[in-house]
Amino acid sequence: MTLDIKICGLSTPETVETAIARGATHIGFVHFAKSPRHLSVERIAELVRLVDGRAETVIVTVNPDDALVARFAEEARPDWLQLHGRETPERVAEIRANTGLKVMKALPVAEAADLEAIEPYRPVADRILLDSKRPKGSVLPGGNGVSFDWTLLDSLDPELAYMLSGGIDATNVAEAVRIARPSGIDISSGVESAPGVKDVGRLNLFFDALDRLKATA
Template identity: 35%
Template sequence: MSGPQVKICGVKDIETALAAARAGADFLGFVFFRKSPRFIQPEKAEEIILDLKEASFEEGFALPKLVGLFVDAGEKELSEAPTLLTHFQFHGHESAERCRELGEEFAVEIIKALPVSEPDDVLKASEFEGAADIILFDAKPPPGAGRPGGHGVSFDWSAVSSYEGETPFILAGGLTPDNVADAVASQKDHSGFVGVDVSSGVEDAPGKKSPALISAFISSAKGA
């Protein structure tokens, strides 16, 4: 299936992982941030990944890239992450130097999330050239929010037009099966755009993913 890459974030069970992988998801995200309703224990994520890997071999679907999401995590927390992760995604105050160091230390690629509400926010991405492998432009959380993402709010996608960096980027924040095609279309002329990320937009309730919504989201994104 062609089109932009799709990341399904906040996976908490094997049913969700299988539904996403079978539908053509390119990335699966596991949230290791305790304040999130999508938090998962590292051991549970490891079990899901091993089961998914076995199903991938048996059924012949491609194994998605596997992403661990962290917010200002310490060395202990990072070292407890599943060994099969391909990417670390950072949603906190991690500096470019920290991102670069951790990517090398854990032999993973780095996704750095940056909150956006206006074009000037996009300029911060320049700090992460050479330190992050992918930039994730996400909507700024509502005032007083206790976590940096997963709120189902979006931002004006045209703000990303000011981005001129070399690092590829993906869009996140308030995406759903109903609006993801518009989000993809809004970036069709931007050479840096490579994909979209969704969490709450494919849920029936916070932390409870819907296989039907996941399938619809992936179809809409890749068909845009």
């Protein structure tokens, strides 16, 4: 079984190293001031250098302007930008063209009608990420620790390569993969001991669950 695994919202060398050692394919860093996982561009650049090509690096951001996008590309130099705001397909294409970076577009899902938003982004995004819609009162576009009804994804084009996010942890990742059949899993709060605090023990539990899943696939 080939499954990309993105650990998002990392902030320390220890957790970055643990994620890479256990097999993460994508290492995510958040630049969004309202998030407990927020890091400065300078700190992200340091951690990207630490990864040093052992996994693909992703900066998660929300509605970035041109100046911020340029800083990401020039100073931090990730492999991907993950756009988690209200970026239009045209804006996604523009960011991709201006930076030369791969772009992942996150789309919120709560009901079947939300999946209609996918198609306009397919020609312009290198990958789609499907995440739960944020709960009422939350200012965070992701990392809220809630999932959506994965059976909604039965209607998706089987050729669509997408990452699944939202409320996934060691206890339900096998179910998520079985029901949704994604090409990748994105996890953040599911490996935290507190908002924004990644936990090495929980990281290991999550990857142990993945190892069991792969052994039975």
